[in-house]
Amino acid sequence: MNRYKTSQKARTKKFGVALIGVTIASLALAACGTSSTNSANKVSITLYSGQHVQTTDALVAGFEREYPNINVAVRSNDEDTFAAQIVAEGSRSPADVFYAENSPALTYLQQKGLLAKVDATTLAKTPSNYNSPQGDWAGISARVSVLIYNPTLIKKSALPTTILQLENPKYKNELAFAAGETDFQPIVTAVLKAYGKPATLKWLRGIKSNAGGHVYPDNETISNEVNRGVVAFGVVDQYYWYRMRAQIGASNTHSSITHFAPHDPGYVIDVSGAGILKSSKHQGAAQKFLAFLVSVKGQEIIAHSTSYEYPIASGVTTSEPETAFNQLQPYPIDIAQLGTGSKAIALLREEQLL
Numbered sequence: 001m002n003r004y005k006t007s008q009k010a011r012t013k014k015f016g017v018a019l020i021g022v023t024i025a026s027l028a029l030a031a032c033g034t035s036s037t038n039s040a041n042k043v044s045i046t047l048y049s050g051q052h053v054q055t056t057d058a059l060v061a062g063f064e065r066e067y068p069n070i071n072v073a074v075r076s077n078d079e080d081t082f083a084a085q086i087v088a089e090g091s092r093s094p095a096d097v098f099y100a101e102n103s104p105a106l107t108y109l110q111q112k113g114l115l116a117k118v119d120a121t122t123l124a125k126t127p128s129n130y131n132s133p134q135g136d137w138a139g140i141s142a143r144v145s146v147l148i149y150n151p152t153l154i155k156k157s158a159l160p161t162t163i164l165q166l167e168n169p170k171y172k173n174e175l176a177f178a179a180g181e182t183d184f185q186p187i188v189t190a191v192l193k194a195y196g197k198p199a200t201l202k203w204l205r206g207i208k209s210n211a212g213g214h215v216y217p218d219n220e221t222i223s224n225e226v227n228r229g230v231v232a233f234g235v236v237d238q239y240y241w242y243r244m245r246a247q248i249g250a251s252n253t254h255s256s257i258t259h260f261a262p263h264d265p266g267y268v269i270d271v272s273g274a275g276i277l278k279s280s281k282h283q284g285a286a287q288k289f290l291a292f293l294v295s296v297k298g299q300e301i302i303a304h305s306t307s308y309e310y311p312i313a314s315g316v317t318t319s320e321p322e323t324a325f326n327q328l329q330p331y332p333i334d335i336a337q338l339g340t341g342s343k344a345i346a347l348l349r350e351e352q353l354l
Contacts, residue, residue: 042069047073047096097289105340115276116277127313140293141309142325148227167203177211178218179215188344193337201347263332
């Protein structure tokens with residue numbers, strides 16, 4: 001080739017110029033390569049979240065600060081809707097992680113064989129009774145069912161102390177509940193476990209009659225309507241009341257909350273949890289996300305956020321002025337007994353509440 005016929009001096013000069021050019025180009029490529037590599041190394045995982053937006057956003061922001069090379073794309077919807085969607089999508093699901101407000105939706109996907117095993121070190125951060133018995137999802141936070149009431153409409157001493165008392169005709173037009181809320185299904189399951197199907201159906205008929213026009217779509221509506229004095233009392237999870245008070249201020253809060261009698265089936269702890277889809281193509285990043293949710297940093301976000309949920313992992317306790325989690329006296333029903341919620345849904349449908 002012609003370049004090999006050039007004189008030694010000319011070749012040396014050309015080589016020097018070429019070397020300088022190569023060096024400059026290499027530096028430029030290195031700079032671009034670093035950016036390109038960072039961009040190439042950035043992973044994006046998709047989170048199907050049935051949890052409240054406040055909780056999800058705070059945790060995702062904290063995770064992305066901890067892992068700047070992992071982006072979390074959040075899709076929010078009702079957890080039951082997402083569970084059905086994941087089953088329909090199967091191995092084609094774009095979801096990497098499913099974050100549910102209540103355990104039945106996770107148990108449903110677990111029974112369908114769609115969840116991957118969670119790292120043992122992650123599961124160890126949460127008490128075992130709040131994790132999947134099979135290790136397919138991890139418990140993140142919890143809430144407890146309470147009665148919210150308006151003292152101007154009903155005195156605390158006049159409130160029912162047990163869940164079965166809600167069917168008492170003396171509470172006609174004074175009771176509110178949200179039959180379609182996934183938070184309500186565990187209560188129905190607990191009543192079914194405690195008293196059997198005939199008694200549970202009778203109870204559902206009674207509370208439906210007592211509620212009349214106060215069967216609401218969600219717990220937020222119950223909280224607002226009780227606070228406004230539209231209805232005397234209702235059944236919600238405790239954090240709805242704390243959130244409402246934070247939003248409208250103590251001076252505008254005209255309601256209070258109280259627990260059912262210790263160990264009554266109406267006194268139920270609901271567990272929020274998260275699992276990884278077997279079909280996820282980003283298992284490592286998804287495992288890191290779950291590990292963060294139960295880490296001290298993740299749990300502190302829950303403890304100090306406007307979530308008003310109970311952190312249940314890594315030994316973190318709530319900073320909010322509510323009954324301490326270890327002082328609660330709920331009905332003894334475990335994750336496995338809560339199951340998928342299908343029995344509760346069937347009974348609610350039988351009484352035309354869904």
